[in-house]
Amino acid sequence: MSQDRTCTHTQLPADKELVLKVMPMPADTNNNGDIFGGWVMAQVDLAGSVLPARRIQGRMATVAVNEFVFKQPVRVGDLLSFFAEVKRVGNTSITVQVEVYAEHIRTQGRYLKVTEASLTYVAIDENGRPRPIPKLPGDAP
Ligand SMILES: CC(C)(COP(=O)(O)OP(=O)(O)OC[C@H]1O[C@@H](n2cnc3c(N)ncnc32)[C@H](O)[C@@H]1OP(=O)(O)O)[C@@H](O)C(=O)NCCC(=O)NCCS
Numbered sequence: 001m002s003q004d005r006t007c008t009h010t011q012l013p014a015d016k017e018l019v020l021k022v023m024p025m026p027a028d029t030n031n032n033g034d035i036f037g038g039w040v041m042a043q044v045d046l047a048g049s050v051l052p053a054r055r056i057q058g059r060m061a062t063v064a065v066n067e068f069v070f071k072q073p074v075r076v077g078d079l080l081s082f083f084a085e086v087k088r089v090g091n092t093s094i095t096v097q098v099e100v101y102a103e104h105i106r107t108q109g110r111y112l113k114v115t116e117a118s119l120t121y122v123a124i125d126e127n128g129r130p131r132p133i134p135k136l137p138g139d140a141p
Contacts, residue, residue, distance in 0.1 A: 005072045009110045012101060016083035019050040023079050023105070035074035044068070044098050044117050047082035052094040052121040055086075057134055059124045063093065066118040074114050078102040081111070087118070092130035095120045 012018075020043065028039040045062055052060060074080065081101045088095040100115035125131040135141075 005075075005112065008112065010101070010113055012081065012111055013083050013085075013099060016085040016097070016099060017051065018081060019084045020047040020082040021079065022082075024074060024076065026076050029076060032073075033076075035076070035078070037070055040070070040074060040100070040115055041065075041068065041117075043080070043082065044100065044115065045119065047100075048084055048096045048098045048117070048119040049121060051084050051086050051096055055089070055094060055133060055136075056121070056123040058131075059126070059128075060121050061124050061128075062119060063122045064120040066095070066120060068115070068117040070115055072102070072112055072114040074100075074102055075104070077105050078114075079105055079108065080114070089133060092132055093120050093122045094133065 022043055024035045024039060028035050030036040083099045085097050086094060087097050096119055098117045099113060101111040102114045103109060103111050123131050123133050
């Protein structure tokens with residue numbers, strides 16, 4: 001039987017963009033009855049790719065998970081919201097911060113931060129090699 005969570009409810013971040021909402025299923029649990037960390041990591045990788053994909057416009061690959069913290073367990077019945085923010089745009093890579101908030105399906109509107117992570121994505125060409133990130137209007141030449 002899984003233990004109670006430290007219920008420190010919090011506000012959703014105003015400086016990050018909501019990029020994914022998903023509800024884990026009982027099939028996603030580990031031996032403790034909580035949601036398997038690898039499932040959470042896969043969702044974070046997907047969520048983290050949303051803002052870089054908008055900028056990279058083409059093939060890309062995850063090159064690094066720089067940091068990944070499971071702050072609280074995720075439970076069956078949680079609805080997860082994934083928020084992302086671009087932290088760095090390099091020559092060929094983009095680094096993103098992702099925060100995951102859980103609200104129980106029966107008590108929606110009360111949020112608990114369960115996970116935070118930093119990931120880096122690389123724009124790649126047809127040969128799988130790094131390519132420059134397309135410039136935006138107003139970027140330095
Ligand atoms: C992604 C990949 C093409 C990068 O090739 P590479 O030869 O390592 O590329 P480089 O050393 O030129 O680095 C490319 C960019 O990634 C960044 N990078 C490389 N390793 C990194 C790391 N460990 N952490 C953070 N950033 C890293 C570099 O800083 C560089 O960014 P910049 O141009 O903005 O400064 C290659 O490593 C690869 O194919 N990896 C497998 C990807 C994969 O299968 N991902 C899982 C499924 S999507």
